[in-house]
Amino acid sequence: MHGLPEGGEPLTAPEPAAPEDVAVILYTSGTTGRPKGALLTHLNIVLNASVCAHDLLRLNGDDVVLGCLPLFHSYGQTCAMNTTLRAGATLVLMPRFSGAGALELLAAEGVSVFMGVPTMYHALVEAAAQAGSAARPALRAAVSGGAALPVAVLERFEAAFTTRVLEGYGLTETSPVATFNQPEFGLRPGTVGHPVWGVEIGVADAAVEDAVVLLADGEVGEVVVRGHNVFAGYLDDPEATAAAVVDGWFRTGDLGVRDEDGFLSIVDRKKDLVIRGGFNIYPREVEEVLVRHPAVSEVAVIGVPDETRGEEICAVVVQRAGTETVTEQELIDWSKERLGRHKYPRIVRFTEALPLGPTGKVLKRALTAGSA
Structure with a gap:
């Protein structure tokens, strides 16, 4: 056990925490720039895990989830670990992902829900093609997030594993889930669905930086989010926080468009x-x-x-x-x-x-x- 900080004393009882207290500091992926520490509160984490477990995936104690995502990332920590624990389901951990290794675990552990990023879906399709039909498990659902899933890859996976892929959208700063393809609204490949419970999504004029000017459906702009999932700010970076949270909305840096049925499609990153x-x-x-x-x-x-x-x-x-x-x-x-x-x-x-x-x-x- 590591030593306590200088002057620190061990706790003799649980320390109560308020909903707005910071629970974790998770770093952004740094795909387009330097990673930043996002301050996520207990309210952020608990509500996001609850929405994922009960509203989106309807997990129960019989479900087995494959956790091949790093637990230091919001997708792996909240969607895989916290969501599974919230539902009392079983989490199977994989120390390092490979298509062949994941395919073997899916079958051996009787996995019912797979969560991964697009590159993992591609790897699983390739592994399944080499292994043959006998190695393909019966998944109840597959969840894709972290980046846009090409529709062609989605189609190949659904054909190979005879299951549906539910694509969602979110960022570390949104705990992470903000939208999801929810069956009650219909599933639309190529989109990231509708906002989850308690969350609002808008598309704003990307050229206006000091205010959020919402656009009409059908227009491409910057995706903005507000609700219980929005973080408390960046660690020791008030300027970045002020630039990201404007008029009560979190500016995602992603370009998107919402259709007349309310489905959100991510067009690309502004920086890309x-x-x-x-x-x-x-x-x-x-x-x-x-x-x-x-x-x-x-x-x-x-x-x-x-x-x-x-x-x-x-x-x-x-x-x-x-x-x-x-x-x-x-x-x-x-x-x-x-x-x-x-x-x-x-x-x-x-x-x-x-x-x-x-x-x-x-x-x-x-x-x-x-x-x-």
Whole structure:
């Protein structure tokens, strides 16, 4: 046991905590910048876990959840661990994720609910294809979050595992769950569903930074959130807190659009936006198209400096095994037929693997830095 801080005394009884007291400090993933410590309160944590357990997943004591997400991250800690404990279900932990290892655990432990990020879904689909149908467990539900799940990957997973994928949306600062594809509203692949209980979602003018100006449905803007899930601020960073929480709304830094039925779709991160010759290009739209090419296993689209157009579109591609004869020009021509003339990538680079952070999210800043 580690020693107590200097002058500290051991507690002789539980210390009461108020709902607004800070429960944990969880660091943001740092996908687009330096990680920041998000202060999450007891109210944030308890309500988010309760909503996930009872409203969204309807977990019970018979459920078995596979926890292959790091517990230092809000997705792994709140959605997997706290939610499972809140429902009295069983949590199976996996120290390091691999598609083959997860597939083996799913079957061996009788897992009924899988929670993962998009790269994990891709790995499971690949592992299932190699293992054959006998190794595929009977999942009741699968939950995807942490980043946008390409619809093509969702379709492949649902076909391989004969279950539905429920995609949600949130950030460390929102405890994390803010929206979810909830069956009572209908499921719509490619969207992140509706706000969860007690939470409001809006789409605001991204160009106005000192106020939240909400836009009408159908318009693309910055996703803003308010409700019991919004954090208490950033650790020792009042300036970042003031910039993030404006007019009572948390500004997510994500661009999104809400349709007339209330479904929210995430377009992309504001910082990932590529501006090519004055046109705004959303990398996710390009990725959704490219990942459907039979030779493409994974893809990340970034902007690289260009003297003429400011930025050029670059697709970094991981090829499927056995497709090594496919050329960069073939992928460029293929995407040109399926995307607008200003959207298709002019540059394609092949790589053996995309750089991932500890939570399994693609680190686009590492790709961009390598292309500078």
